[in-house]
Amino acid sequence: xxxxxxxxEAGTGSGxxxxxxxxxxxxxxxxxxxxxxxxxxRVFDLxxxxxxxxxxxxxxxxVRAMADRHGWAAAETDWRALIARDDVDLVDICTPGDSHAExxxxxxxxxxxxxxxxxxxxxxxxxxxxxxxxxxxxERGQMSMVGFNYRRVPATSLAxxxxxxxxxxxxxxxxxxxLQDWLVDPQFPLTWRLRKEYAGSGALGDLGAHIVDLAQYLxxxxxxxxxxxxxxxxxxxxxxxxxSSGLAAVTETGGVGTVTVDDAALFTARFASGALASFExxxxxxxxKNSLRIELNGEHGSLAxxxxxxxxxxxxxxxxxxxHAGFRRILVTEPEHPYLDAWWPPGxxxxxxxxxxxxxxxxxxxxxxxxPPAPSFADGLQVQRVLAAVxxxxxxxxxxxxxxx
Ligand code: SOE
Numbered sequence: 132x133x134x135x136x137x138x139x140e141a142g143t144g145s146g147x148x149x150x151x152x153x154x155x156x157x158x159x160x161x162x163x164x165x166x167x168x169x170x171x172x173r174v175f176d177l178x179x180x181x182x183x184x185x186x187x188x189x190x191x192x193x194v195r196a197m198a199d200r201h202g203w204a205a206a207e208t209d210w211r212a213l214i215a216r217d218d219v220d221l222v223d224i225c226t227p228g229d230s231h232a233e234x235x236x237x238x239x240x241x242x243x244x245x246x247x248x249x250x251x252x253x254x255x256x257x258x259x260x261x262x263x264x265x266x267x268x269x270e271r272g273q274m275s276m277v278g279f280n281y282r283r284v285p286a287t288s289l290a291x292x293x294x295x296x297x298x299x300x301x302x303x304x305x306x307x308x309x310l311q312d313w314l315v316d317p318q319f320p321l322t323w324r325l326r327k328e329y330a331g332s333g334a335l336g337d338l339g340a341h342i343v344d345l346a347q348y349l350x351x352x353x354x355x356x357x358x359x360x361x362x363x364x365x366x367x368x369x370x371x372x373x374x375s376s377g378l379a380a381v382t383e384t385g386g387v388g389t390v391t392v393d394d395a396a397l398f399t400a401r402f403a404s405g406a407l408a409s410f411e412x413x414x415x416x417x418x419x420k421n422s423l424r425i426e427l428n429g430e431h432g433s434l435a436x437x438x439x440x441x442x443x444x445x446x447x448x449x450x451x452x453x454x455h456a457g458f459r460r461i462l463v464t465e466p467e468h469p470y471l472d473a474w475w476p477p478g479x480x481x482x483x484x485x486x487x488x489x490x491x492x493x494x495x496x497x498x499x500x501x502x503p504p505a506p507s508f509a510d511g512l513q514v515q516r517v518l519a520a521v522x523x524x525x526x527x528x529x530x531x532x533x534x535x536x
Pocket of ligand 1: 311
């Protein structure tokens with residue numbers, strides 16, 4: 132397919148070597164990643180210049196429109212053609228989970244760097260194949276990263292450094308919920324996110340993957356076992372039109388189909404250190420739109436974060452006298468805070484889309500430095516093992532299920 136316009140070179144820095152990005156998938160996550168690639172070179176001083184070389188999707192008209200809207204130089208309808216392009220150095224995978232493994236393994240074999248949306252794959256086996264391919268490619272200087280973008284909120288990044296500095300001391304509890312409500316209406320159609328063959332799992336893989344990654348990242352240690360319950364509250368839903376995105380309402384074609392994934396997942400877990408955790412992921416939490424909350428309690432203090440107030444981090448210093456102690460709000464907008472020296476003056480907060488800019492920033496730096504970025508495909512595989520253990524435990528009615536670390 133032809134070139135609709137000049138490539139979007141993501142900012143100035145024309146003297147720097149280009150990093151051609153080719154993106155597969157162009158719906159919600161594709162749009163979010165496009166924002167990241169388009170903006171990153173305009174805000175951050177980067178060692179390489181991201182170029183939005185080509186975007187790929189099966190519907191020619193739709194992918195062309197997406198390319199025009201988001202500044203991609205070319206549109207492809209076959210992901211193999213995208214991978215084969217000489218102007219693509221990095222393949223960004225924003226498709227449903229069922230195609231992650233095939234595209235990522237092929238892209239790595241073709242010598243490309245890879246960014247893959249979460250969850251890494253739909254099964255542990257696929258994730259193992261991807262992690263092995265990434266480890267091999269790493270030897271050839273190719274980098275791979277999973278898109279757990281909530282690590283890139285300045286406040287969560289600050290929380291990670293506070294935990295690593297020892298401000299919480301020995302960790303005792305991690306409490307996490309990730310709640311949405313877009314499935315409450317039983318007439319909401321059976322889109323790909325509700326079908327195991329495309330999505331792998333439901334709220335568990337979509338939302339649970341994020342909070343498992345975030346909890347392990349903030350705690351700085353892996354989960355070693357879970358006891359879980361999952362439920363599908365609405366088992367039959369209207370069939371949608373053939374082409375539909377995951378969250379958008381679509382025209383119904385008549386007839387109903389069976390939901391083959393969980394609507395909600397609830398689990399308790401144990402960290403390697405013995406700290407205890409609880410997780411809840413649901414698409415049925417009325418009134419909660421994209422509510423991710425995490426709290427960590429340690430012997431010296433606590434931290435709490437709420438995605439709906441993402442410019443803030445709550446911190447309780449338990450070493451202070453009881454008369455003054457208590458949670459206080461850190462407004463995470465100072466230039467000394469993670470990522471913020473490149474943005475706005477203090478108090479001028481960031482939002483959801485900035486996490487994708489930061490993700491692109493970190494990946495470009497890692498590629499230029501030849502340093503493996505995090506979260507790696509191995510980290511994505513570890514999350515996949517936790518998700519599989521949750522499913523296994525839920526099948527056995529909450530039996531404690533260990534996770535291989
Ligand atoms: C939909 O549930 C969704 O878009 C997830 O797929 C994303 O990963 C999350 O960030 C927001 O919600």
